[in-house]
Amino acid sequence: MNRKETRALTAGLPLNRREFLKTTGAGLTFAVVLGPAAFSAAKPSYQESSIGAWVTIDTDGGILILNPAAEMGQGSMTALPVILAEEMDADWNDVRIENSPIEPELYGNASFRMIMLTVGSFTVSGYFDQLRMAGAQIRRVLMDSVAREWNVPRAELHSEPSAIVHSSSNRRITYGEIAAFAESPSELPDISESDLKDPESFRLIGRSVPRRDIPAKTNGTATYAMDIHVPGMVYGMIQRSPVHDGRPASYNKAEIQSLPGVLTTVELDYGIGIVAETIHDVLKARNVLKIDWARGAQADGFNSRDSQAEYAEIPGSGRVEPRSVTHTGDVPRAMRRAAKTYSADYLSDHVYHAQMEPLNSVVSVTDSGVEVWAGSQAPYNVRTSVARVLDVPLENVVMHQCYLGGGFGRRSVSDYVVEAAHLSKAVKKPVKLIWTRPDDLQYGQFRPMNLQRMEAGVDANGTLTAWFHCIVGDGGGLLTSGARIPFYGIPNQNIELCSMSHGVRLKHWRAVGHGFNKYAIEAFLDEIAQDQGIDPLEMRRNLLKDSPRALKVVEAVAEMADWGQKPTNGRAFGMAFAERSHSLAAAVCEISVDSDGQIHVHRFWCTVDGGIIVQPENASAQIEGAIVLGLSSTLLESITLSDGSVDQSNFHDYKLIRMSQVPEINVSFISSKERPSGIGEPGVPVVGGAVANAFLALTKKPLRHMPFTPERVLEVLG
Amino acid sequence: MAIEFTLNGKPVSVDVPSDALLLWVLREDFRLTGTKYGCGRGQCGSCTVHIDGQARFSCRSPMSAIEGKSVTTIEGLSPDGSHPLQKAWISGQVPQCGYCQSGQIMRAAALLQENSSPTHEEIVTHMDPVLCRCGTYNRILRAIESVIEQG
Structure with missing residues (x-):
């Protein structure tokens, strides 16, 4: 985003379920969520201020809307901002979209227990009221600011895309210009359902805005977790038990560890991991790996x-x-x-799910914290799962959501991230864990x-x-x-x-x-x-x-x-x-x-x-x-x-x-x-x-x- | 060993094992990640690139067979994503998850290079090796046909 202008207007939504529940009655009251320049490109500051920030309006007119859902091809990274932009009356050409942080208290699905989980076709339906309300509140704050600045009743103002207009004095001011002077109210205004637009007057909802992810998906630049490279990254693969809950009894450890490029092997309850310098090394070592599996799993003998x-x-x-x-x-x-x-x-x-991108993730475990790059339908579960298995505080686990090369339900569990965390911890380097297609199919769910x-x-x-x-x-x-x-x-x-x-x-x-x-x-x-x-x-x-x-x-x-x-x-x-x-x-x-x-x-x-x-x-x-x-x-x-x-x-x-x-x-x-x-x-x-x-x-x-x-x-x- | 070939129009040299696969060399050594790994045995087509102008599975191409060849990836199909197929993919809102689409576009581009007016059946037969789990096949077809119609 443009950082030349230091002042921006940020608005958002309630912070916890208690406050959310207040909104489900007849009177709709939201907590306060305005503050200048609450979002910075480098590091969000709202963690400290507990401000839920859906939108940032730059003084140059750019409007950043955050997307809380996994984009796995269903298009909700565009559809959700469309809903908010509709009610705030944003000019769609001004809107940029970025993924929200993985903070369910702020960005959870209000119709789905405030969790961040992209499943069950619940995304647009679940966020619909929540984002309309947020958009309407932002528009109201902008109008109130202009009413005060121009000393006119709000009722005499109306909005046009990214602008507020006072018809009788023939004055017009853009959202970017308003962001330069708007003051944050201590509480976001009450909005009732009658303040929301009549669906007849929608100009974005129902009109098919082109999806924002599509251009990058035609030229190879869309980034899936499989595409991540971080400095010092090495490569991991895991041979998992062919029988669910089967355990490795023994394997050719010395032989594998002596192979070119192999850094280590990692013994997991249900398989053996190999970490190597390059993708070529790990693929070769994987072909040499021989594991004897213990019998005794429940599924042994299952036909x-x-x-x-x-x-x-x-x-x-x-x-x-x-x-x-x-x-x-x-x-x-x-x-x-x-x-x-x-x-x-x-x-x-x-x-079998057969999502075209086999499961994979990149995890970097360091003394100061853990960074994860993954495409997940359950990104908060990724954070909590990694924190639990590594026994580190949740706030030390940062999750970078990537595009998902298909989900279909397979990517709402975090097994493929937790594994990479184990491998990264073993070598103290960032590890890209790749499941081959046979891995993905045979260890499918x-x-x-x-x-x-x-x-x-x-x-x-x-x-x-x-x-x-x-x-x-x-x-x-x-x-x-x-x-x-x-x-x-x-x-x-x-x-x-x-x-x-x-x-x-x-x-x-x-x-x-x-x-x-x-x-x-x-x-x-x-x-x-x-x-x-x-x-x-x-x-x-x-x-x-x-x-x-x-x-x-x-x-x-x-x-x-x-x-x-x-x-x-x-x-x-x-x-x-x-x-x-x-x-x-x-x-x-x-x-x-x-x-x-x-x-x-x-x-x-x-x-x-x-x-x-x-x-x-x-x-x-x-x-x-x-x-x-x-x-x-x-x-x-x-x-x-x-x-x-x-x-x-x-x-x-x-x-x-x-x-x-x-x-x-x-x-x-x-x-x-x-x-x-x-x-x-x-x-x-x-x-x-x-x-x-x-x-x-x-x-x-x-x-x-x-x-x-x-x-x-x-x-x-x- | 150093293997020399032409990549997206430029001469390159890479020091990898001769049995390393072009797919992984492109993705992890050259960091041209638009070419995707999907199956590793030429069944899904997500890894499709052009080798000397022909659509090929990069997951089935050892580097020993690439020496001296010309390889084009999705990144090299057009300088700025403006190939007629790329534009048609956008206007037709083709991709969903998008993971297979580099392979789809590269395969379609190879067809149109050889035959500027394939029949419906020829397109389907040519495109059949590339899987799309999101089910965008009909939109892919329409996008290719729209490019053919525009000449």
């Missing part, structure tokens, strides 16, 4: 295919005590009274495999009256996300989890359990509809008749896809609906199947109600990307384990979708004045059901095991 096959025996067997997810009405009674009942099992395999036991009862009119859904697998809440069907008006519902433990690493994966639960739910619905002779759209109209907002989404996608004109020439349509992150999504896809059992998805339509869409172009890209990821997991992706070890190692045997397999995709949004809801994930859960349902329509055969590989398709087709 995922065998375990998954046994899941079908679990529901109702008494072997596992079911845990209720939700329960309404009397399901057994409704089943007894049903004119017809249905039952089907659906399976899904383990799925997977979306859990599972079985869905679905049962339903319908009355004589074909109306669903009873619904039973039992999820079987390892993963607890990772399995139950998306199991509820809050928009479907089925009076008797019993949804439960039979939870087991295999000792395999599991993790959130974009849209979490919604990916497989919504597949099972939507596929089961269409199987019932087909048996009852009801059109899938009609079926959902009936189920959603008391959920007008959801029904509108389904109607909209049906219209966009021209559902009434279903294809007949060897192609078929399938439909699905899902809610995720408080957004509603519906999809239609068109498929064909070739003689090799390969499903070809030709066209895909998706309509989303995500409330106010802050960045429509980017939101559309998010839905497109989620559909592509959803198709990849639906058609191709499967992690299996044998004797506790992952069978796959790289993209030759864990295949991802490529350009030639991607359909034409059309996305639309429901026009809305509701608060924004999540956009990053709702495109994922509709995919499995839409494809399975198109297959059912085309072949009259259900697909009950995801991914729908050619082998499985041929098996189903007999």
